[in-house]
Every structure is written in structure tokens, then in C-alpha cells.
Amino acid sequence: MKVDAYSHILPAPYFERMRELAVDPGALKRWLELPALHDVDERLRMMDEFGDDYQQVLTLSSPPIELLAGPSESPALARLANESMRELCEKHPDRFPAFVASLPMNNPDAALDELASAIDDLGARGVQVFTNVSGKPLDDPAFRLVFDEMARRDLPIWMHPARGPGFADYTTEDTSKYEIWWALGWPYETSVAMARLVFSGLLERHPNIKIITHHLGAMIPYLEGRIGLGWSDQLGSRTADEDYDRMRRERLPRPLLDYFRRFYADTALSGSAIGIRCGLDFFGSDHVLFGSDCPFDPEGGPMYIRETIRVIDALDVTDEVRDEIYQHNIRRLMRLPDGRA
């Protein structure tokens, strides 16, 4: 059995509502070209290629809800998304064993309410956040209670990249060319968000918090050495006006890499064997989850799944380890029955 831990969908009632809201024309073009994204019959047909032992955990596709609706409308939009997701899971429990709740992050009080309601009443097995909230970084005190609550509930937080207007501003005329914002900007955003969460002390305060980073930790595994000897061991050497030594002693007593390895990461590297091997070496097999990024591939759905399975099947690991990556890790994180005796 394979449980795809990171696949994207736009349930039809939510999709219809989205199209009425102001939306980037590039994004709209993309969605319309991908029927498996918003038409569940197309989605199920596409999944048939992988048989009965392939399932998807559903997360809502970009953009973040807070880019579609202001703080007074976003709670209702999140609710619509979560109710539509619940319906998909109820109708197709053999294909969609669980969904991840969306939150109105531009309204933190409502986000906490929706978190409780989506998990307790609708059965969501985690929540998704984006790497910034309309430009505010995730370590902003406004969002602290969301992370604390997910740690308390011992359920995972999926973290998806998003363009950061006013935060990491690579959306200038220059880098918006050639879709650099997507190819390199998103992984940069993910990496910066991971770093800011580390430096905020979140992973020291909650050593067992379950944060699932997209794209196998983005830049972090390849830069293991830079983060270790370069950053962790020399923080402050390039700065004249901050006492980072004291901050480290008080807030981050361990090497930075220890905290970065506490993240979880999916295998959504578009089928790169060299990348997946590197990321697996970095995070270890208990922190890597099979995830495909379906349906954003050149075939509109099956290609990333197929290519990612090809790479995982060829990994030089035991069948037990492969099985952890394919299903047991994500089941453990979501606290779903794992089918083992």
C-alpha cells in the first residue's frame, strides 16, 4: 500500500467559489488545463493507473485562502474548503483516506476555531499552512497558538510554499520572468520559513512537533554543510550589531542541524533520484514521506506519481524502510490505523 502524503485538489464547490474571486490569470490558466485538479471523476480515473493500493491524502491547492479573501470572509471560505474535502473523503474512503484542513490564517482567532472544528467535527488529520501569510513570516507571534495547538494535538502541519509579497520579494519584474518565482523562489521560501521557525525556537519548545515540508526540505539537505560548519558554528561572525551567542544559549542550545532534521519532508522532487537519495540521507527514513505533488506534472496527474514510485522502488534500502516511506510514516503522523499487526 502507498499513501501519497502530498497531493493537491480543488473540490468542485470550492473551485466554483474561487473562480468568482479575484485570481491571478496565470493560476487560472493552469487550473483549467488540469481537470484532475478540480474534477473528482477525472481525478479518480487518473488514479486508476496505480490500482487499489494507491491512496491520496488531500490538501487544498494554492493559492492560500488569505490571498482570496480578507479576514472577515476567509473563515467562511476555509469552512467551505474543509466541508468539501470531508465530502470527498466520505464518498471515496478507499481512495482518499484523509484530508488536511485549510485555515483562514489572516484571522488567527478564526484559524484556531476552524482548526478545532475541522479536526474534531470534520475529521481532518492535520492542517496546511503556507510559508508566509500575506507576507508575514510564520514565526510572527500572531501564529504561535496555531503551532502550539497542533503540537498539543500531536497532528501534522503541512507547509506549502507561497510567493511572499514584501517578505522575500523575488516577485520583482526581474525574477517574475521565466517563472523563476516558481522554480527557485518557492524552494527558497520554504527554506527561509524553515529557518525562521528554527530561530524562533519552535522546534526547541516542541521537539516532537510534526511539520511536513514540501519538496523534500527544499534547499536544506543539499546545504547540510553550509548550515552546519558555515552557519551553526559561525552565526554572528558576519554581523556587528546582534548578540547571537546569547540568543543561541537561551533559545537554541543545540546545533542548528538538529532542529532542521526535526522537520518531516515529502519526496515531491519531480522524480529526481539524486535528490531523493540526498534528502533521505539528510532527514533519515523515519522523516521522509512518499508525496507526489499530483496533479502538477506534464501529464496533468499521473506522471509525478509514476516517476516518484520509480525512484523509491529503486532506492537501495530494505523493504521495511521502503514501506515506512510509502505508508507507515504518514499513518503514524496522522495517527491512522497502519494495517500492521
Add this chain to the structure above:
Amino acid sequence: MKVDAYSHILPAPYFERMRELAVDPGALKRWLELPALHDVDERLRMMDEFGDDYQQVLTLSSPPIELLAGPSESPALARLANESMRELCEKHPDRFPAFVASLPMNNPDAALDELASAIDDLGARGVQVFTNVSGKPLDDPAFRLVFDEMARRDLPIWMHPARGPGFADYTTEDTSKYEIWWALGWPYETSVAMARLVFSGLLERHPNIKIITHHLGAMIPYLEGRIGLGWSDQLGSRTADEDYDRMRRERLPRPLLDYFRRFYADTALSGSAIGIRCGLDFFGSDHVLFGSDCPFDPEGGPMYIRETIRVIDALDVTDEVRDEIYQHNIRRLMRLPDGRA
């Protein structure tokens, strides 16, 4: 024999002049804590640990000359740097077999003059550029002749990251915290610069141009799949208002990865075995060069050299391949005698 293809120095006469110019206090603090950066006697003592079969190709340390001097003063500053570098190589030919020229890139005409003079008169075996010129990207037409001329001369261009004011603006208050600009911002800058050079058509026009990227290609190898199936095969799918298909047909007929693999890359990943293996798999052994980033390590010089050698010595490759990485590739690029029969 090991020839370190990317080590940094500030020759004493240049360093004295730099200190008189306006300089970021964080950078100044850093330099003063690293005597092996600006004191050649300290540098040579530090190198003794690695014996007679370790040599360094010298490049000038950050910041870019154009951040220290305007277009009317930068030519003289570049000249001072290059003459001081030549002197170091002449005095210590067994330790420093070659140097890389600095250019006053904010004055492109003078940059072309200095390029010719540094190579023809001073014996430089290549030039160094930074990933942006005071915020202008390297594919700006102003710099085209520098790249064309280096391709014509068949000598390498070292490309070092630099903060991009107004280009990739991660230097906002938010990301300037915790030295994120250095740890993640620099690799992002390198990757964006590589991408822009690819999209400008440079590597299609000059298939054999020799551009040496720092930090083993930064984000590119780990994102191989994203660049391939994600970007190359879906360019334009996220954009409503540009005809990328036509641009690809006319300017970039090959898969994007083919162009990215035409870059060369040094092993300066601060001693990460998983990173170096991934980068070597991506670029291939004829495009990877031993480079240490000396002296910017926690010991102020020898540690990155030692750790990088440890990783390369342990690679599962033939001795011939190891020797290509350690010395023959960089000798071939610089067209220096390679000591082989």
C-alpha cells in the same frame, strides 16, 4: 597534487585600501577575525598542514569592487587588486599557481580593458564576477561583451554570490535577521543568476563557455527534477501573458537541464558528503572542481580544506576521477600544464 579552485584572499595593499572605503561593519568584523584572509604569512603557515601537494588558485574576497567604488574609481581599485594578486603568485608560485582577475563591472568598458590587461599582461587565468552588479542581473546587455570575450579567450569565469539590492531583495529587515541572507540568500542568488544566464541564451550561443559556480551549483542539483519535468517541460503553464514556447524554440531549443549541466561547479559545500555526491551526480566528474571556500571556516582557514578532502577521498570513484576533481579539471579550464605525460 590538489589545486584548490576556489579560495579567497585580500592581498595586503588592496586590504589597506578597502578599509579606507565605506564598508559594512559586519564584513569588517569578519575580515579582522580571519588573519589568513589578508596576511599572506598567516595564509602560508595555515596551508602548511596540507604539505607541498596542495595549491590555491586565488580569487578576491567579497564584497564586489563595485560596492566599494563608483564607476570612475572602480577601475583603479580592480587594477590594484590584480597587481597585488600577481605579486602574490610571483612570490609563491609553488603555493599559488594562478589568480583570477577582478573587474570593475559597474564600468563595462573599463571591465573589458581590465580583462585584457589582467590576462595578457599580468597573467590572470580567468575573471571573477558576482551574481549581480549593484542589483543588475548578469544577463543585462551591459555585460554581454564580458561573457563573449571570455568565451572567445576560452578561459573561465568564476561566479560568486552577492546580495542583490533591488534584484532579489531578501535583505529586508525580516530576512537580514539570523544571517539568512548568507546561508540561504547567497545560494538562491547563485541559482537565479544561473537561470537568467540560461534563459538569456548564453549557454546556447557559447556551448563551451566555462562558468564556475560556487557551492556546487547552489540549489540546482538537488532540484534536478523540478528543473526538468517541472520547469523545462511546463514553462509557460503558470503564466498568462508571455509566449514562452516561441522563446524556447528560437533561443533555447534544448531541455533546460542540458544548459544547467554546462556550468562548472566547485565542491565548496563545507564538507557535506551527501551534498558533494549529489552535485557530482548532477554535473558529472568533468565539471566538478575541488574548491574549499578557504578561509571562511570556524578555524579561519584549514577546516573546510580538510573536511572537503575527507569527503572527496571517501567518494566511491576511481583514482583517475578523483584526480580530475582534485587538479586536472581546473588545469584544463585554465589551460595550465597538467603535469601529465
